[in-house]
Amino acid sequence: MATRRWLLLLFLAAGVLQPLAQPDSRGFISIDCGLAEEASYMDDTTTLAYVSDAGFTDAGTNYNISAEYLGFSRRGHNLRSFPDGVRNCYTLRSLVSGLKYLIRASFLYGNYDGLNRPPASFDLHIGVNFWKTVNMSTWGADQGNTATVEAIIVVPNDLLQVCLVNTGSGTPFISSLDLRPLKRTFYPQATAEQGLVMLARLNAAPVNKTVTIRYPDDPHDRLWYPWFDATIWAEISTTERVYGIGDDLFEVPWKVMQTAIVTRNASKNIWFGWESLDTEPRDDDPSRPGYVAILHFAELQLLNASNGDLRQFYINLNDELAYPTGFTPEHLISNAIYDTKPSRHSGYNFSINATANSTLPPILNAVEVYYVIPTTNLGTDSQDAPAAMAIKAKYGVRKNWMGDPCFPRTMAWDGLNCSYAAANPPRITSINLSSSGLNSDISSSFAHLKALQYLDLSNNNLTGSIPDALSQLPSLTVIDLSGNQLNGSIPSGLLKRIQDGSLDLRHGNNPNLCTDGNSCQLAAKKKSKLAIYVAVPVLVIMVIVSVALLVFFLRRRNQQPGSMKNRRAVKPQNEEAMSTSYGGDDDSLRLVENRRFTYEELERITHGFDQVLGQGGFGYVYDGFLEDGTQVAVKLRSHSSNQGVKEFLAEAQILTRIHHKNLVSMIGYCKDGEYMALVYEYMAQGTLREHIAGSGHNGGCLPWRQRLKNALESAQGLEYLHTGCNPPLIHRDVKATNILLNARLEAKIADFGLTKAFDYHNNTHLFTNTLAFTPGYVDPEYQATMQPTTKSDVYSFGVVLLELVTGKPAILSDPEPTSIVQWARQRLARGNMEGVVDARMQGGYDINGVWKVVEIALKCTAQGSAQRPTMADVVAQLQECVELEEGRAPSFHTGGSSGDENYNAYASAQSTDVSSNTAFETELRIPTLAADPGPTAR
Known part of the structure; x- marks a missing residue:
């Protein structure tokens, strides 16, 4: 880290001492999720008032945790679960735009659903920006499966939404949600472009080792966790x-600063430290996870300089x-000594050592460590978003109207279309609330x-008059109000828009509308002109439709099976049936809801197809950039x-109906004459095969922990295909x-051109007349029967697992072609694990975890499909392997000068709570590998 980035913060001023001022507690929002509506209580320790979450969200279901976990904090006794919808949000209002806030969410599973199976993970978003993946499976059942996450962000508006996103790995839930205002000058590393997510906030050597300091001792209600080890310090x-x-x-x-650790001489x-998942960090790449450390110091002893007393140290x-x-x-x-900008390293090891002149050992009072998340995503326009939320509130619209109306695109509200111009917030262009x-x-x-260009409110029970204000919407071209109970007349402003041809207003089947003679028409002179304006286009349309119908029937006649012109295009009767029935190219493409590109657009976004990313059976894959820079x-x-x-x-139709964090998503397609193309999200780090072989973007050996993580992610994607899709x-x-x-080395399944549907419920077998799969990955049972099943995928995934363990390809060519399955079984039969594991990893793994993966x-590669596990079983077992690997070393390591002590900084206070000596408020002390998008600790 460059020295110039570090500043010394000496809290000295020419003025008089100013004591810390307690902020106005009316700025606090304290929510007990799942608490009965209108219920509230005063926390015994903090004296903060906690309220029900009923006024902050309109989705989810309340639950109480199981009785054996009621010893946890009061805020964990109940929770709200969200089994429905991809995104569910809490809306926090009456905030100060541009102010910094601390946001904290806590989760205590407590076997609330009686299944004794916490969700593997789900995502949290702050507004339209990713916050963190909450991984519940890494927390033991004896702790009730708990987690707490915290961030410091600048809020762009006077409201903030905190959203739970179902990623296909279990039902999201939440126990409590806190929001605390901070001063604008606090934590200068938190800006409008980036937020800080807490990795650790440690109070060194507290007098009371079982207490986490928070409000009222900290007027900003930060949680300061105990940190000590008498064997070291x-x-x-x-x-x-x-x-x-x-x-x-x-x-x-000041209660935190009153205590400190010192070395024994x-x-x-x-020393202390942590690790990053990012194995190739670069300071000039802001997309990489960056970390910020803040070290707090105060001299607690009155030193006698005349006697030579000096405490001085290097950092x-x-x-x-x-x-x-x-x-x-x-x-x-x-x-405080702190980093002004995030630094990016594969590992972080801090040491504080005395200078040659120092007569006293180093001291440390407290430590804070954060990692940076970008907050640059643009939500819906600041005028459009509140309007859409007001419409939702007025009509009580449920659907999936949660979070930001337009962003991200994959979670845009049902019935809304938006425009996405580069560098500008999305705008709502169409609303369809018909029959709602x-x-x-x-x-x-x-x-x-x-x-807004299109508004459809047809077939509802709307009453009252049509507001003239709609005529002031400059882009509006169609309003459909038919099938309601509207009354009165059509306002003059709308009538003028109709007359000049800029608006199509549909208002039929409103019994009480336009009942007063000419109340829906302009003056007589204008009426005749209006008739001309309406009649001429109608006649033109009728002529166009007639010609189109004539051409259509002539083409249909020429395309009969008996026609010599098209006889070669007749589909053979024995051609393989598709998993989805198609009425024809155009009918099929109507099912594709993503953006449709022209060939010219593809040429433009790929700069003339000048950069090839790869090649497959379908054709070449090219690099491209959309108008907004994506x-x-x-x-x-x-x-x-x-x-x-x-x-x-x-592939196009399948990708429009499946959405999972471990499946590559489709952005759009092209079917322009003879040209066909699919446009996907960009996966910056290439294929898993490249990284296994060491030919990936970083050119190095993929470490075992990353291999294991990618195996679990891939398995979760396949599990979703097998169990999350119907059929x-x-x-x-x-x-x-x-x-x-992707850029964060997260694995996603791609290439769905050969994907087929299989109906378990009707026991429908899927036969094919062509064998799919790639040599080395083929299920022998499928190869013999031509009948693929989900267990065919399981077999192929077993081959991928062996590739990850051995570093070898699916088919070995030396001395003669041999499948990796046969090669591994021969060596393992002799107990030769060392001859199987990739030697390039140099023992950087837990051997028990590797054996379990093998x-x-x-x-998975058993000859008979009945002997193979399901993908759900594979996911569960791989999750255990991840836990084994994560348990191999502590999350946040500390120690004395020798550097060979390995100590878990949080272990000594695992049962600590402000109010009840439990873990509910202190689970952040062990950050988890799988849950963290950027920082990881060892």
Whole structure:
């Protein structure tokens, strides 16, 4: 880390001491999720009032945890679960735009559903920005399966939404949600472009080892977890108050600063550290996870300089100076040394060691560690979003109207279409609320949607008059109000729009509308002109329709099976049936809801197809950029491809109805004459096969922990296809080259051109007249029967697991072609695990975990499908392997000067709680590998 990035913060000023001011508690929002509506209570320890979440969300179901977990904090006794919908949100209002807030969410499973099976994981979003993946499976049942996550962000508006996103790995739930205002000057690393997610906030050597300091001792209600180890460090403390003076950017509670750890003599070092999942971090790449560390110091002893007393030390990060000179803390004054910008390393090792002149050992009072998340995604336009939320509130619209109306695109509200211009917020262009059971009058909020082009409110029970304000919407071209109970007349502003041809207003089947003679028409002179304007287009349309029908019937006649012109195009009767019935190309493409590109657009976004990312049976894959700068992959069908329209339509239709974090998503398609293409999300790190072989983007050996993580992610994607889709889907081409990695090295299944549906419920067998799969991955039972099942995918995935363990390809060519399955079984039969495991990993793994993965792989590749596990079983077993690997080393390591002590900084306070000596408020002390998108600890 560059030395110039570190600053010394000395809280000294020319003025008088200013004590810490307790902020107005009316700025606090404290929510007990799942509490009965209108219920509230006062927390015994903090005196903070907790209220029900009923006024913050309109989705989910309340539950109580099982009786054996009621010893946890009061806020964990109940929760709200969200079994329905992909995204469910809490809306926090009356905030101050541009102010910094601390947001904290806590989760205690407590076997609330009686299944004793917590969800593997789900995602949290702050507004339209990703916050964190909550991984419940890494927390033991004895702790009730708990987790707490916390972030510091700048809110862009006067409201904030916290959303739980179902990623296909279990039902999301939440126990409590807190929001605390902070001063604008606090935590300067948190800006409008980036937020801070807490990895650790540690109170060194507290007097009471079982208490987490928070409000009212910390007026901002931060949680300061106990951190100590008498076997490594000595402890010092004072009863005097420690002050922060001047422009205090952190305002650490004086009770935290009253205690500190010191080494047992001046020659020893204080050290601690953590690891990043990012194995190839670069300072110039802001997309990589970045970390911010804040070290707090105060001298607690009154030193006698005349006797030569001096406490001075260096601060090093990864054996380099983090602060350029020796540092001497001030007596009873809070000081902080901190990183002004996020740093990016594969691992972080801090050491604090005494200078040559120091007579006293180093000291440390408190530590904070955060990692950075980007907050640059643009939500729906600041005028459109409140209008849409007001419409939702007025009519009580449920559907999936949760979170931001337009962003992300995959979660846009049902019935809404939006425009997505580069560098500008999305705008709502179309609303379809037809047949939605709407009551009351037409909301005035529609008039605030200035980009609205199409509004369909037909077939509801709307009453009252039509508001003239709709005529002021400049882009509006169609309003459908038919089939309601509207009354009165059509406002003059709308009549003028109709007359000049800029608006199509449909208002039929409103019995009480336009009952007063000419109340829906302009003056007589204008009426005649209106008739002309209406009649002429109608006549033109009738002529066009007549010509189109004539052409249609002539083409149909020429395309009869007996016609010599088209006889070669007749479909053979024995051609393989598709998993989805298609009425024809155009009918099929109507099912594709994603963006449709023209060939010219593809040429433009790929810069003339100048950069090839890869090649497959369908054709070449090209690099491209959309208008808004989004990078995409464009798979263009080659004219020589053996995959035709059938595979193209199959993949396009499947990708529009499946959505999972471990499946590559489709952005759009092209069917422009002879040109066919699919446009996907860009997977920056290439294929899993490349990384196994060491030919990936970083060119290094993929570490075992990353291999295991990718195995679990791929398995979750396949499990979703098999169990989360109805009917289940068989991929039929699972292989390491069809597993892609994104910029965060997260694995996603790709290439669905051979995917087929299989109806378990009707025991419908799927026969094919062509064998799919790639050599080395073929299920022998499928090869013999031509009848693929989900167990065919299981077999292929077992081969991928063996590739991950061995580092070898599916078929070995030396000395003669041999399948990896046969090769591994021969060596394992002799107990030769060392001859199987990839030697490039140099023992960086838990051998028991590797054995378990190999056992899973061998079960998956059993000859008979009945002996193979389901993908759900594979996911569960791989999750156990991940836990084994994560348990191999502590999450946040600390120690003395020798550096060989390995100590879990959080272990000594695992049963700590502010109010009840439990773990509900302290589960963050063990950050988990799988849940963290950027930071990871060891």
